[in-house]
Amino acid sequence: MAAPQSTLPYPPIHKDAPFVMLSDWDGTITTFDSNDYLTDNYGFGYPKRRDMNKEILSGKLTFRDGFREMLKSIPESFEECKQILKDNITLDLGFRKFHDWCKENGIPIIIVSSGMAPLIRAVLSNLIGEEDAKNIDIIANDVRIDQTGKWEIIFRHPESGYGHDKSQAILPYRDLPHSPTLFFFGDGVSDMSAARHADVLFVKNDKGEGLNDLAEYCKMEGIKHILFKDFSQALPIVQSVVKGEKTAEQVLSGPSSEVVV
Template identity: 40%
Template sequence: MAPIAITPPTVEPKQVRPSMQRANTANMGTKRKIICFSDFDGTIFMQDTGHALFDNFGCGPERRKVLAHQLESGERTFREVSNELYASLDVPFEDCFEVMKTALDIDPDFQTFHEFCVNNSIPFNVISAGLKPVLRRVLDHFIGEDMSKHIEIVANDAKVTATDDGNKWEAVWRHECELGHDKARSINEYKAAARMESDNGTIPMIVFIGDGVSDLPAAREADVLFARRGLKLEEYCIEHNIDYIPFDTFADIQKQVIKIAKVDEQKTRGKGLPSNFNPRANMWRRVSSRAAVPVFAALSPAKEEKAFLWPDTFTTPATVAATVPPNVEAAVAVAAPVA
């Protein structure tokens, strides 16, 4: 569920077909530590779960247009708009999922890729601006509870209360910020924990998978970025010369992860990192021992790098030093259906 995607005029998700031959999901034999973070709407699922909820049980598409304009113009913040969207819902929690069974299409190769991750001990995390209970319920239905339980969901929480007047929905925001969930911060929190737990400096390879421009703050913290072909994230990467790997389905991602993992395992033995790694993200990997640099100092971006957190302004050297409006990223986020 993603209130961040409330604008109607978006790029329609590309219709994808499953691979002709099912990929091998067996253990690939590498000892390289890997962890995957993935967007939800437009990435794992081709449609937006928030649209299904708000259009069928809430304010409807016309009101979403108004809210989208208010968000983009800066009249209201992301959290203010999202709170109104959630407040418009009046449906018991369990009842809202019947419509999603027919409204949503999962990436045709996601289940195979996830099986590959489980068999290779690769943690797979959903990182979303939506509501964790909703995303969990959708995954339980589409891939089964036995497989869904292997996926950690990093998202906001939800409170749904039955009252005499109906059902009240509220978002319980993950972070005290205008976006409610700072995806880049969540990944850096994981990095800090992984760094502190590493005795030999072997830090997991961070993979991020997404489709929209609002994924960039999190994507830039990853070692390797996968962008769904033909959508906003790929367009932005091309325009701004950002390294990424395009994909049509998760089968493409699986093939590349196998290649990159084996190369990375060899390179990290003393020969450097693969050329397609994100140089900014690799800063945290350079700390090879706990005594070298304080972990939070290693994770803190330089001042000029902070501009990347607001990609809409990251165009010229002059804008890098400019003061960035606090909700500009939220305005950019309405450009595409993302979680």
């Protein structure tokens, strides 16, 4: 299958990095999904959103089409949405330490998101400071705002059912002569396209039984993954691989496809 055509540019890949951290943004680096927050509190609400997510998980609805409908239900202006998120979205409790360790060891962190880059950049800068935020690449969708203030999402891969096929941020690393060890962190339906392409997949599990769509998908597909509640649990595992104490295969080993930390 041909790779989907991207309407948006990609940042240069880190050709010489032996390890690369790629992470979903909403509900993974943050404690709550910003788009869910807007949809639940300002759009058509939680029950309809959850029903839509179930349709996406079952394959009845594409993520692209469902996500577009969620965003269309939000009447607030884009600038109002940005301020709402800056006021309400918080950082994963362990991410700052995780970020600092990666920074000290020269390991790139790349945000791979199905959200909109301007919102992510604004909230990230608010949470960790502009100086650190500008050193983190963001691969996401964009937004179009017309003269009346009406806004709509611009999908990176409009022909893909994902809207943004996150696997396309990972696969170029596989073509390098010396492919780095790739870690991916995610939590939801938007991460399904990336799930099987990382060397080590971490699935954030802080929502309660039956509410983690990515974990359910991985179980159905037999994709090995590590469940974690916050980045403080992920960091020691990442460190063990980076230091050569364990291989990617060893940290994923367990009685089933799921390793709980």
